[in-house]
Structure formats: C-alpha cells, structure tokens
Amino acid sequence: MLNHDDLTTEALCRYMLERQRDTISVQKPEFALRKLHVIIVAALDLSNRKGFQAMSLRDLSRASGVSMGGLYAYFDSKTTLLNMILSEVTAAVQRVLSTPPDAVKDDPVAHLKWLIAAHVEMTEEMQPWFTFAFMEAKNFPAAERRKAIDSEELTESYFADVIAAGIAAGRFRADTSPLLAALIKPLLQDWYVKRAKYHRRSITIDTYIATLQDFVLSACLADEARTGLRVRA
Incomplete structure (x- = not known):
C-alpha cells in the first residue's frame, strides 16, 4: 500500500x-508552505x-492571487519553477518505486x-504533476527536457531490474x-494522459x-506459470 498522504500536493510542496x-x-515555514501550495x-x-510555454508569470500572479513580487520570493524565472516541479515528480518516483514492501522484494x-x-x-x-511533465516535455528547454527523459528512464530502470531478476x-x-x-x-502513462477515455468506458483504476498486470505478466512469465495465468483469467 502506498502512503497517499505523502503524495498530496501539500506534502509535495513541503518537500x-x-x-x-x-x-x-520566505522565512516563516507554514506561511511559505501555504503560499507555495497556492502557486x-x-x-x-x-x-x-x-500550456506552460504560453503561461506568463503575470498570468500565474493573477490566477494564484500572489503578487509578482511574491512570486519572485519563491523562484526567479519560469525555468526555475519548471525545475522545481520536475524535481518533485522525479523525487516522488524514486521515493515510491525504490521502497517495495518486504513481502514482494524476493518474489519477482x-x-x-x-x-x-x-x-x-x-x-x-499526482495526476496534474505527471500530466504536466508528459504533455509539456516537448516544449521544455534542452536541460529540462533531458531531466524529464531521465525521470522516464529512472522509472523504466525499476521495471528492467525486476524483470532481469525474474529471468535470473x-x-x-x-x-x-x-x-x-x-x-x-x-x-502506465495512458492512465493519466487519457483518463477521460477510461472514465467514459467506466474503467476503474483497479x-x-x-x-495491465495480467498483460505484462503474459509477456514474460515462464510457460508453466503463464498457463496458470490463463486458467485464472
């Protein structure tokens, strides 16, 4: 089970x-947190x-109700803000996927x-965060685009390591x-990028x-186990 409280926007803003x-x-932590959350x-x-590219800091000031001077107390440019958001997405991926429960660690x-x-x-x-990182990546400056790609490759590496362990x-x-x-x-991305499609079809997250679990396992399970998977299905 995930610690969902650790993935709320408030918790991510605290990180x-x-x-x-x-x-x-901003010196007062709780005031800074409330304002950062709004921003x-x-x-x-x-x-x-x-679109992030089309959004100006003046747009953000109007939408958040935070003055331009107030925004600059948190970041000095849109690129800095972009890096702040991308860093939290990557950190969340690492924090969640690198800490599997003990019960599954030794069973690929x-x-x-x-x-x-x-x-x-x-x-x-974290749907707004991941949608942002996915949909806006093509418009990011080169360094930030590389950061988004690195985050995707980090996710892929967790799956690759478990698959390799299962083969071994x-x-x-x-x-x-x-x-x-x-x-x-x-x-995995299809779930948060095309949520409306699944909502129309009454597809629940469970x-x-x-x-997806059955689909992936059918592509890699040893023959005997794969037969068992078909029987259960």
Whole structure:
C-alpha cells in the first residue's frame, strides 16, 4: 500500500520547500508552505489548460492571487519553477518505486505486479504533476527536457531490474524481450494522459491495474506459470 498522504500536493510542496530552502526567501515555514501550495496548484492548472510555454508569470500572479513580487520570493524565472516541479515528480518516483514492501522484494512476479500498481496509484494521486511533465516535455528547454527523459528512464530502470531478476530466478522466460520494460512505460502513462477515455468506458483504476498486470505478466512469465495465468483469467 502506498502512503497517499505523502503524495498530496501539500506534502509535495513541503518537500519542495525543504529542497529549495536556499533559494526561497520566505522565512516563516507554514506561511511559505501555504503560499507555495497556492502557486503550484495555479501553475499546474494553467499549464495543463493553456500550456506552460504560453503561461506568463503575470498570468500565474493573477490566477494564484500572489503578487509578482511574491512570486519572485519563491523562484526567479519560469525555468526555475519548471525545475522545481520536475524535481518533485522525479523525487516522488524514486521515493515510491525504490521502497517495495518486504513481502514482494524476493518474489519477482509479486514485485512486478506491485510496481505496476504503485505507479498507477502514484500517478492517480499526482495526476496534474505527471500530466504536466508528459504533455509539456516537448516544449521544455534542452536541460529540462533531458531531466524529464531521465525521470522516464529512472522509472523504466525499476521495471528492467525486476524483470532481469525474474529471468535470473527462472520465474520469467529467458527470451523475455529486452524492450518489455520500455513498453510498460507508455501503458502506465495512458492512465493519466487519457483518463477521460477510461472514465467514459467506466474503467476503474483497479480494473486498469489488474488488466495491465495480467498483460505484462503474459509477456514474460515462464510457460508453466503463464498457463496458470490463463486458467485464472
């Protein structure tokens, strides 16, 4: 089970405040947190509606109710704000996916299923953050675009490591495609990028997770275990 309280926008802003303490000039922590929360919510909402590139700091000031001077107390440019948001997305991925429960650590099948569930649940909780990082990546400056790509590759590496462990343990087929970890990523992204499509079809998050787990396992389970998976289905 994920600690969902750790993935709320307030919690993420608290992490952001701690990470940026040398650059954010507001001294009172609780006041700074409340104001930062308002700014980030407005920035994500504006960016996901009109695009980060099109959003000006004046737009953000109007939407958040924070003066231009107030905004500059938190960041000195849109690029700095972009880096702050991307850093929290990457940190959340690392924090969540690098800490599987003890019960799944030594079982590649259970671990792979947990990774899928954990990622989908995390992006459901942080949907505006992940949508921002995905939809805006093509418009980022080169350094920030590289940062977004690195975050995607980090996610892929967790899946690749578990798949490799499953192959080594004989739980996954030796001929499992080396592309499998890379192919899982767009399936995970589809949940938060195309949520309206699944909502129209009355697909719940639990159904999506279970379907994705079965689909991925069918591509890598050893033959005997794969037969068992078909029987259960």
